Amino acid sequence: MEQLSLFDSREETAPLASRIRPNTLEDYVGQKHLVGKGKILRRLMEEDQISSMIFWGPPGVGKTTLARIIADYTKAEFIEFSAVSSGIKEIKEVMVQAEQNRKMGIRTLLFADEIHRFNKAQQDAFLPFVEKGSIILVGATTENPSFEINSALLSRCKVFILKALEEQDLKELLEHALKSPKGLGNMQIEIEDSLLSAIARFANGDARTALNTLEMAVFNGKMDENAVLRVDGEVLSQCTDRRSLLYDKKGEEHYNLISALHKSMRNSDPDAAVYWMYRMLDGGEEPLYIARRLVRFASEDVGMADSNALQVAIAVFQACHFLGMPECDVHLAHAVVYLSMAPKSNALYQACENCKADIKELPAEPVPLHICNAPTSLMRELDYGKGYIYAHDTEEKMAKMECLPEALSGRRYYLPTGQGKEKEVKERLEEILKWKSK
Numbered sequence: 001m002e003q004l005s006l007f008d009s010r011e012e013t014a015p016l017a018s019r020i021r022p023n024t025l026e027d028y029v030g031q032k033h034l035v036g037k038g039k040i041l042r043r044l045m046e047e048d049q050i051s052s053m054i055f056w057g058p059p060g061v062g063k064t065t066l067a068r069i070i071a072d073y074t075k076a077e078f079i080e081f082s083a084v085s086s087g088i089k090e091i092k093e094v095m096v097q098a099e100q101n102r103k104m105g106i107r108t109l110l111f112a113d114e115i116h117r118f119n120k121a122q123q124d125a126f127l128p129f130v131e132k133g134s135i136i137l138v139g140a141t142t143e144n145p146s147f148e149i150n151s152a153l154l155s156r157c158k159v160f161i162l163k164a165l166e167e168q169d170l171k172e173l174l175e176h177a178l179k180s181p182k183g184l185g186n187m188q189i190e191i192e193d194s195l196l197s198a199i200a201r202f203a204n205g206d207a208r209t210a211l212n213t214l215e216m217a218v219f220n221g222k223m224d225e226n227a228v229l230r231v232d233g234e235v236l237s238q239c240t241d242r243r244s245l246l247y248d249k250k251g252e253e254h255y256n257l258i259s260a261l262h263k264s265m266r267n268s269d270p271d272a273a274v275y276w277m278y279r280m281l282d283g284g285e286e287p288l289y290i291a292r293r294l295v296r297f298a299s300e301d302v303g304m305a306d307s308n309a310l311q312v313a314i315a316v317f318q319a320c321h322f323l324g325m326p327e328c329d330v331h332l333a334h335a336v337v338y339l340s341m342a343p344k345s346n347a348l349y350q351a352c353e354n355c356k357a358d359i360k361e362l363p364a365e366p367v368p369l370h371i372c373n374a375p376t377s378l379m380r381e382l383d384y385g386k387g388y389i390y391a392h393d394t395e396e397k398m399a400k401m402e403c404l405p406e407a408l409s410g411r412r413y414y415l416p417t418g419q420g421k422e423k424e425v426k427e428r429l430e431e432i433l434k435w436k437s438k
Helices: 040-046 063-073 088-103 120-132 167-179 193-202 207-219 233-238 252-266 270-282 287-305 308-323 329-341 347-361 377-381 422-437
Strands: 053-056 077-082 108-113 136-141 158-161 189-191 229-231
Touching (some): 053 063, 063 136, 077 088, 088 108, 120 136, 167 193, 167 207, 193 207, 193 233, 207 229, 207 233, 252 287, 252 329, 270 329, 287 329, 287 347, 287 422, 308 329
Parallel strands (some): 053 136
């Protein structure tokens, strides 16, 4: 019998990810928080209580696959819509057919991939049919639905958050692809377990990327005289653009590199900071993760010494969100250099830590009555708000009034340094404390 292979198969010309797309929840990988035994989405399916919903999550986590499984599970007709090719006319034509199907007892599941790309008019066209129950709308989006989907439509849909696949999930998927007759199971393939792990890490939670990478590696593998196709590290490296393929974003190296970046910025070393930032990007780190750490650094290590640092960090986070890799690398470098060169103060961080310690260790003190609101006559009779001084009514725009609980009177949490702009804050605070102590 002639052995089938990727090179001569006629029915297996579709991409690997399409060929091994699961048809049941039992074969579906990941999203256990939604479709695991006893979890909410699985219960809705088992109880036949499926209604319109939005799947929000990164690419390649199984949004389309899950929608198809739901349609099959509920015996609904599956129709897939694209924002690019589907106008108002096409939407209304499908809706008319869906309404006819409903009258005949046939449900229609309409899957709107990248629903955030549908304009307002297109989204509005779905609304009356969702309200009547003519269709079960399942929208998939990689963007925050609060910002990208009409509020009227969103209010009629349940939002489910799909998570990036874990490395073990992806590895399980790759192993299945190697064994499945629908995938690569008809070939004799030899690939080390460590390389499967490397592909899973490289894919960054994206099943499609993982399967495409495996397929490319197999296409470029070396066939020996026994018709065994071998995939080695050299072949795999040629199928990826990243030199740091073995960078483990959840292992020790991940924490070592983010620590190196943070401490280089704290030590005002922009060259080292940019280097460590690029090491993380080169290893496949999510740029938004780095951007989030920079936002934290802006207040923890720069703080009031340069309040513009936080604005820069937030702006860079937004730029990374809009552009993604590879374009956002220069924005990250902008923030890293700015934060490295900014004057440093950890006074805000210390204030938070000292305050947290008091709250944890000391009794929960009541709010002083003079700074409590008194919206009712009874509360006024009980001295709520008695003795309160409205700061704007004073010449100095502040009052000699204790705002901490009596047991903490005089406690200092924020101790400004003399670094950068915080020097002015320190001088101002000293003047205030001196005036209040008179």
